[in-house]
Amino acid sequence: xxxxxxxxxxxxxxxxxxxxxxxxxxxxxxxxxxxxxxxxxxxxxxxxxxxxxxxxxxxxxxxxxxxxxxxxxxxxxxxxxxxxxxxxxxxxxxxxxxxxxxxxxxxxxxxxxxxxxxxxxxxxxxxxxxxxxxxxxxxxxxxxxxxxxxxxxxx
Amino acid sequence: xxxxxxxxxxxxxxxxxxxxxxxxxxxxxxxxxxxxxxxxxxxxxxxxxxxxxxxxxxxxxxxxxxxxxxxxxxxxxxxxxxxxxxxxxxxxxxxxxxxxxxxxxxxxxxxxxxxxxxxxxxxxxxxxxxxxxxxxxxxxxxxxxxxxxxxxxxx
DNA sequence: GCTTGCCGTCAACCTGGTTGACCATCTATG
DNA sequence: CATAGATGGTCAACCAGGTTGACGGCAAGC
Numbered sequence: 001x002x003x004x005x006x007x008x009x010x011x012x013x014x015x016x017x018x019x020x021x022x023x024x025x026x027x028x029x030x031x032x033x034x035x036x037x038x039x040x041x042x043x044x045x046x047x048x049x050x051x052x053x054x055x056x057x058x059x060x061x062x063x064x065x066x067x068x069x070x071x072x073x074x075x076x077x078x079x080x081x082x083x084x085x086x087x088x089x090x091x092x093x094x095x096x097x098x099x100x101x102x103x104x105x106x107x108x109x110x111x112x113x114x115x116x117x118x119x120x121x122x123x124x125x126x127x128x129x130x131x132x133x134x135x136x137x138x139x140x141x142x143x144x145x146x147x148x149x150x151x152x153x154x155x
Numbered sequence: 156x157x158x159x160x161x162x163x164x165x166x167x168x169x170x171x172x173x174x175x176x177x178x179x180x181x182x183x184x185x186x187x188x189x190x191x192x193x194x195x196x197x198x199x200x201x202x203x204x205x206x207x208x209x210x211x212x213x214x215x216x217x218x219x220x221x222x223x224x225x226x227x228x229x230x231x232x233x234x235x236x237x238x239x240x241x242x243x244x245x246x247x248x249x250x251x252x253x254x255x256x257x258x259x260x261x262x263x264x265x266x267x268x269x270x271x272x273x274x275x276x277x278x279x280x281x282x283x284x285x286x287x288x289x290x291x292x293x294x295x296x297x298x299x300x301x302x303x304x305x306x307x308x309x310x
Numbered sequence: 311g312c313t314t315g316c317c318g319t320c321a322a323c324c325t326g327g328t329t330g331a332c333c334a335t336c337t338a339t340g
Numbered sequence: 341c342a343t344a345g346a347t348g349g350t351c352a353a354c355c356a357g358g359t360t361g362a363c364g365g366c367a368a369g370c
Binding site: 065 | 357358359360363365366368
C-alpha cells in the first residue's frame with residue numbers, strides 16, 4: 001500500500017465515519033427502523049437513561065433549540081417520550097421508550113458488527129490502535145460532544 | 156487508559172475530524188483567509204488543477220447542483236474562476252486562482268502541522284497505523300469521495 | 311413577595327444538501 | 341443535413357440540522 005499523506009486524514013476520517021454510519025443505518029432499516037439518521041442515534045446515545053433538553057444540548061454540544069428539534073423528531077418516531085416532572089413543572093424529562101431502547105441496542109450491535117468486519121480486514125491490533133489514537137487526539141481540542149455520561153447499554 | 160468500546164468509534168471519528176478541521180480553519184483565519192468552511196477546502200482539493208462542475212460533483216459525491224453552489228461560493232471568495240471552454244460552450248472550467256492555490260497550500264501546511272501535533276502526542280507509529288487503517292476500511296464501502304485524481308500540491 | 315435566573319418554545323434565518331424542470335449545446339445517427 | 345438524444349449548467353422549491361434572539365412559565369433566593 002502506498003504511504004498515506006497526512007493531508008488525507010480529514011477525508012479518511014470522514015469517509016470512515018460515513019461508511020460506518022451508513023452500514024448501521026442499513027442494518028436498522030432492515031430491522032424495521034427506517035429513516036433513522038446519524039443525529040438520531042447520537043442523540044439517543046446522549047439521552048441515555050433520560051435527561052432534559054438542556055442536558056441533551058450540552059451533551060451534544062449544540063444549542064438547546066437544536067436539541068429540542070432533535071428530541072421532537074425522536075418523539076415523533078416513537079423513540080423517546082417527554083414526561084412532565086412534578087417537582088419542576090418547567091422541565092420535561094426525555095427518556096427512551098421501549099422501542100427507543102430496542103433501536104439503540106440494534107444500533108450498538110450493528111456498530112460492533114461493522115467494527116468486527118474492520119477487525120477481520122485489518123486486524124485487531126490496528127483497529128485497537130486506531131480507537132486509542134483517535135480517543136487521545138480527540139481530547140485536547142474543544143470537544144463538542146461530552147461522552148462522560150454515556151452508558152450505551154445502560155437502559 | 157480504559158479500553159475504548161467499539162461503539163465509540165463514530166464519535167471518535169467525528170470529534171477527531173472536527174478538531175482537525177477546526178484547527179486548520181483557525182490557522183487559515185489567522186493567515187488572512189477567514190470564513191473558509193470544511194466544504195470549501197474539500198472542494199478546492201477536489202478541483203485540483205481544474206475540472207467542470209459535473210466532475211466536481213462526482214469527486215465530492217454530491218449532486219451537480221450542490222457542486223455548483225459550492226463552486227459559486229468559491230468563486231465569490233476569489234478561490235476559483237470559471238473559464239469558458241471554446242471547444243464546448245456548455246462547459247465552464249473551474250480552476251483555482253492564485254489566491255485559491257495559496258489557500259490550498261496553507262491548508263495543507265496546517266493539516267500537516269496538526270498531524271505533527273498528533274504524532275508528538277501519541278507517536279508516529281500509532282498515527283501511521285491509524286492512517287493506514289482508515290484508508291483500508293474506507294475502501295470497500297460506497298465511497299462518496301473519489302480521491303483518485305487529487306494532487307494536493309499539484310498547482 | 312419580588313426579582314433573578316433557568317427550562318422550554320416560537321420565529322427567523324443560514325448552510326449544505328436534495329430533486330425536478332429546463333435551456334443550451336454537443337454528438338451520433340438516419 | 342436534420343434531428344433526436346445525451347450532456348453541462350442553471351433555476352426553483354424544498355429539507356435537515358444547525359444558529360441567534362425574544363419570550364412565557366416556573367422555581368428559588370434574597
